Amino acid sequence: MQASSRAIISSQQGPHQDLVRRVQRARDSEWQRPPAEHTRDAFDGAARWLAAQDRPLILDAGCGVGLSTRRLAEHHPDHAVIGVDRSEQRLSRDHGALPDNALLVRADLVDFWRLARDADWRPARHYLLYPNPYPKSTQLKKRWQGHPVFPAILALGGTLELRSNWEIYVQEFALGVKTLCGVDGEIAPFVPGGASTTPREQTFLTPFEQKYFESGQALWCYRVELPAIVTSRFRMPIS
Structure with missing residues (x-):
């Protein structure tokens, strides 16, 4: 059956005009909300697992049903892959046994x-794979690049890869990284498995990736090498 998914519609024609101001505000004002106790407990368990793995970390942020975590672990057997999602229902979906180098965390x-960030984690790779767009212009603060947590995301360093079916979202994220870190990444159209593969040969990291692609939507990938911030708080000089 052919997948059907609506393309994102937004009044924005480019990156939000308030993005840079919000990113700078997040940089200059430390977010004070204490982490929830259940997430502290989940993080402590993940930290113990990671220490026992003794391998470079791949962080799969917002892993949904965990399919991407499984496939990343299969593609990178010499790394420890941690997938994080807040939904117990999504994480409980059965996609087969997890590889030994993979962990799913509800948090x-x-x-x-x-x-x-405060524990000085340094993932070798950091993935943000689909949704989160919040396409209404009034919803900028809900997008990761407009959220107060954005500096903490970048402070982890490593190779960060963002995939989306909304080009403006990817452009905004890249602008936020440039504003905070002063580095340029690469934005490019993305075809799962490569442009030369047929639909039957496609390898999809997430169900959303498959649904968007099979609906004929353009996919976009942003990849950037981030400097690791030595201190536990993100502080960059104002340019």
Whole structure:
């Protein structure tokens, strides 16, 4: 059956005019909300598992049903892959046994990111794979690049990869990274499995990736090498 998914519609024609101001405000004002206790407990358990793995970390942020975590672990057997999502229902979906180098964690991602930053985690790779767009212009603060947690995301460093079916969202994220870190990444159209593969040969990391692609929507990928911030709080000089 052919997948059917509506393309994102927004009044925005480019990155939000208030994005840079919000990113700078997040940089200059430390977010004070204490992490939830259940996320602290989940993070502590993940930290113990990661220490026992003794391998470089791949963080799969907002992993949904965990399919991407499984496939990343299969593609990178020499890494430890942690997938984080807040939904027990999504995480409980059966996609087969987890590889030994994979862990699924139920936690508030916003708090998990901040705890990871404060613990000086340094993922080798960091994935944000689909949704989160919030396409209404009034919803900027709900997008990761407009959220107060954005500096904590970037402070982890490593190779960060964002995929989306909304090009403006990817452009905004890249602008936020440039504003905080002064580095440029690469934005490019994305075809799962490569442009030369047929639909039957496609390898999809997430169900959303498959649904959007099979609906004929353009997919976009942003990849950037982030500097690790030595201190536990993100502080960059104002340019």
